[in-house]
Amino acid sequence: MSLVFRIGIGAVLLWTSVGCGPSTSVGGGLKIVPTFTDGAGHTWTDRRKAVVLRAIADYQRAIAENETIAVEFKFYDAEPGHYAMWYAINFPPKGTSVRPWTPGLTHVIMIDANSAGGLVWFDPTPSTDDDIPESAFDALTLIRHELAHMLGHRAGYCLDYDADGQAIDHWQARIDANSVFDPEGLNVALADDLEHAADNDLMSYYLTTGRRYDIDDALQRLILTYGYKSRP
Ligand SMILES: [Ca+2]
Ligand SMILES: [Zn+2]
Helix, strand or coil: CCCECCCCCEEEEECCCCCCCCCCCCCCCCEEEEEECCECCECCCHHHHHHHHHHHHHHHHHECCCCEEEEEEEEECCCCCCCEEEEEECCCCCCCECCCCCCCCEEEEEEECCCCCCCEECCCCCCCCCCCCCCCEEHHHHHHHHHHHHCCCCCCCCEEECCCCCEEEHHHHCECCCCEECCCCCCEEECCCCCCECCCCCCECCCECCCCCCCHHHHHHHHHHHCCCECC
């Protein structure tokens, strides 16, 4: 029997005056390039890095866009009950379609330093999920969750700005007045923040200890919303 903890995997979006323009990268599919910053009493050991790389590989395997996204991984002192966070910093000029790889957009994913030694557990064997401690959150799941936010699983982020500065929010446009995402199709109840699933899911605000969630549900919503080229 696993305990359910409140999990504050929130997303803060800050816009600053960093310029950006159309993406021109070419290559063989999505590339998510991590950098690792030690701090708050923790280092990115090979074991921890391997969990991050596994989460990244899952999305790279599934999304075929020829784009590159850089993301910094750090430790931080989170509020109690919060274990991980993604945020991005950028300023979108008029006429820009903001996507996760828009040049100038800076991504950071942070893991709670107070939990990183125990309550958040980095699997030494990320390819198997039958060894997760009952009382711990699976770091691979947390990182998959944050990467889904980074790839557009939230409102107010991947906006298309027209020449007048009016924005189209593709994510928000799929959500009805009852916070249901794609009501005529996938029909997924969202939390009031419109970025988390209301029910048990990788993207739930309340995740369960002792288990792993795959990316499939989140991925399906991202591909539907943004039309990402994908691989089965
Ligand atoms: Ca394992
Ligand atoms: Zn979240």
